[in-house]
Amino acid sequence: MSEQALSTDKTTDRRKIFSRLLQGWWKDRTQFSRKKIHRTCPVCGYHGIFLSVGRPSRWDSRCPNCGSRERHRLLQLYLIDNGIDLSTKKILQFGPEKWLMRAMKNNPDYEPADLYSPIAKFRLDITKIDRPDNFFDVVIANHVFEHVDDDKAAMREMFRVLKPGGYGFFSVPINLSREETYENPAITDPDERFVHFGGTDHKRFYGRDFAEKLKAAGFTSVEPYRRKPEEEVKWGLLRDECIYVARK
Secondary structure (H helix, E strand, O other): OOOOOOOOOOOOOOHHHHHHHHHHHHHHHHHHHOOOOOOOOOOOEEEEEEEEOOOEEEEEEEOOOOOOOOOHHHHHHOOOOOOOOOOHHHHEEEEOHHHHHHOOOOOOOEEEEEEEOOOOOOOOEEEOOOOOOOEEEEEEEEEOOHHOOOHHHHHHHHHHHHHEEEEEEEOEEEEEOOOOEEEOOOOOOHHHEEEEHOOOOOOOEOOOOOHHHHHOOOOEEEEOOOOHHHHHHHHOOOOOOOOOEEEO
């Protein structure tokens, strides 16, 4: 299989890269205060320095050519490793991301959905998905469950609409040193949520029990996918992040 599991565009746009590097310098010039290690983007093929992204800033996180972030590159690597071509699949993604929308622009069976996102093409509630049972080949939710009041219902719905033999790709903010998910419904103030859960609109901070939560929703197998430490450096991945691959 070609290494074009997500993106059919393996070109680099030097003008765009220079513009984004300049913007990155204006936004967070401290990221250039030390020697930058060259990384490789498996999505677009770019090789060079990556930029900071997020608040607080994560250095060396964003590809200046295609805009991919750590979790996007990790998913691309999984697809390449396992010979999965998403361009031929019926896909539901909650919390749509521009990079995947661009990669799937020629796939009429890709549904980017959300209740509130301005770039979503389908207005769907992840806890009550208006689609039949066993409908999609692939379901994706990157950093979505932590925002949902009833994450158990959301996981059950993602399982319901997935075809037998299909793939679920999920990632969440997770503390792998903690056994159980930390949540407290009494914490509603945005500033307190940020301190407790890592985001002003986050409802919980997941622990190692995240995989068991997915299994409780019905998924028959759930496996974390991550790369070796030296590969995390090469591809510009987070050292404490994995993608959970769930099967039905």
